Amino acid sequence: MSGNDLGRTSSPVTSTTVELPTTVTECIEARLDHSEFDTVDEYAAYALEEVLARLDEPSEGDGRDTDAEVGDTVEKADIEARLKSLGYLD
Known part of the structure; x- marks a missing residue:
């Protein structure tokens, strides 16, 4: 995967500015x-997309169908x- 291939389609991507601490950058x-x-x-952007995707994964006992093992x-x-580890928390 190249840095420009973040699972997005060829359509234009709308973006916004987010401020990060200098230590993170x-x-x-x-x-x-x-x-x-x-x-x-x-x-x-990729790191945040990964974290958000993991948060959206179904968890055990939430009533959603899942093939996830314990x-x-x-x-x-x-x-x-x-x-x-990504530098977002101290």
């Missing part, structure tokens, strides 16, 4: 050379650990 900049992304914006649900601690 510096952390992303340090990771760019070791990623498939060309810009901080692309990296941050242990596949995303726990709050897992989300916090992921956000921390």
